[in-house]
Amino acid sequence: MKQVLTIRDVKQLSKNSDFNVIGIASRLTRRLDRNDNPFWDVSITDAGGDLDGKVWSGTIWWNQQGGERFPIDPDNCGFKIEGMTLGVIGRVGDFKDQLQYTFTELFILDQEKYPPENYTKRSPVKPEILEEHFKNLIAGISYGPLKNFMDAVFFKHGLWEKYHIWPAAVTLHHAYTSGLLEHSVSVALGALGMAKHYGDFKIPVNLDLITAGALLHDIGKIKAYSNSPAPKVLAPGNIIEHVTLGYGMFQKFAELENLEQDLNFAISHIILSHHGRREYGSPVLPETPEAMIVSAADDIDFKLSYWKMQFESLSPDVEITEFLPLIERRFWRGIPQK
Ligand SMILES: [Fe+2]
Ligand SMILES: [Fe+2]
Known part of the structure; x- marks a missing residue:
């Protein structure tokens, strides 16, 4: 054989x-x-x-x-x-x-x-490393009531159970076990880096909102996709879509935990606007520094993982991909660090 x-x-x-x-x-x-x-x-x-x-x-x-x-x-x-x-x-x-x-x-x-x-395909980042990042991110929220809210969402109400193993997509990016956790942590860390930089350059950004919004921005994917044996779109993912599903889930948690109204608005805005354009499924465009930063971090995280996925499936001598309609361009492999 x-x-x-x-x-x-x-x-x-x-x-x-x-x-x-x-x-x-x-x-x-x-x-x-x-x-x-x-x-x-x-x-x-x-x-x-x-x-x-x-x-x-x-x-x-x-x-x-x-x-x-x-x-x-x-x-x-x-x-x-x-x-x-x-x-x-x-x-x-x-x-x-x-x-x-x-x-x-x-x-x-x-x-x-x-x-x-x-x-099964799994995140290339080890689960214990992702979990440690996730816990450190929540521990880093300085406003106590928001930190307690995040703890309650993930651990009292059990969101963590699915969140830590769920895929973030069906085919395009992070479409494997723990892809949602990897993507959310990566968006949060990337967004916090940007937010801290702009803070130093005198643009005030609420870091707690960045962390909470980034970790919650795609929770709707838990209802939009199934995980086994490979990621698959479920009916709610198709007819309601993860942005709206996520907003609905977040509202339920906010009500159960009596989240302050201004935090509810600000995080809802991040969830609803994170796709950055109405034609990409966001009913509103990012209007706050936190929403603009999370949306930008989400976009770059998607594009980089899509770039990686493309070149991983091509032989090393291929420099430029086919035209990729989804992102309206080809990718170039680029040149390595000298
Ligand atoms: Fe999304
Ligand atoms: Fe995302």
């Missing part, structure tokens, strides 16, 4: 290469071709990335749980394949000048020998 590659290795292969890979079936969409034959768009995920493949009708899906191997009908096998660990044999082809991956044989592996948790 050919060597099992990681998804990152598969992405380095050129046209007409064959590969074997193991990962979680993170998305499985059944479609019909022109002749009404079913085919599937299947994404598999491992710790280093996602691979989207085509599974044409007639492809054999093997179930080899429990040792024996027998073919199954993915439409009618009596269990949900999404979320399970799959072995895949595939081939690199192309379609409209882009590489396309075809999965030519699929194996539902023994889930005890190949547990899906071993293949």
Whole structure:
């Protein structure tokens, strides 16, 4: 049998290469071709990335749980394949000048020998480091009632339970376990750096509001996405969206904890305006120094992690990415520090 590659290795292969890979079936969409034959768009995920493949009708899906191997009908096998660990044999082809991956044989592996948790993507920053940053950020809030409020939100009302493992997105940035915590802590630290600088340059910025607003700005993602086996948009995420969901969650906490009205307004404003533009989903634009800074820190955190994600999936000799419609530009790898 050919060597099992990681998804990152598969992405380095050129046209007409064959590969074997193991990962979680993170998305499985059944479609019909022109002749009404079913085919599937299947994404598999491992710790280093996602691979989207085509599974044409007639492809054999093997179930080899429990040792024996027998073919199954993915439409009618009596269990949900999404979320399970799959072995895949595939081939690199192309379609409209882009590489396309075809999965030519699929194996539902023994889930005890190949547990899906071993293949989930996680934040590259260690969980204990993220947690330490998070706790230090809350401890650094100088106004007692706001610090108590933040403690209550995360630890009395239990937001922490999901917040510390949730993804921050489905595909674009921090789309892995603990991505929301990593992104929120990173936005808070970046925003505090900016806020302190402007404080030194005589623009008054409320650092407590920066910390609270940055840590809370994306809490709506907890209701917008699910976490298992790979991030997925839920109906509320689609029809209400995380900015509005987050505002609703925050209002509930503010009411339960009797948060002072002016703090409620100021933090609500940060949550609602953090996308910076109405066409990006914010009903209001940032109007305070704190909201402008958190929104700027959020934007740069997203762009940098998107930049990193792009180059991680390209071979080292590629200097410039394809055009990326989402951010209306290509990325350049740049030159290293001399
Ligand atoms: Fe957001
Ligand atoms: Fe964000």
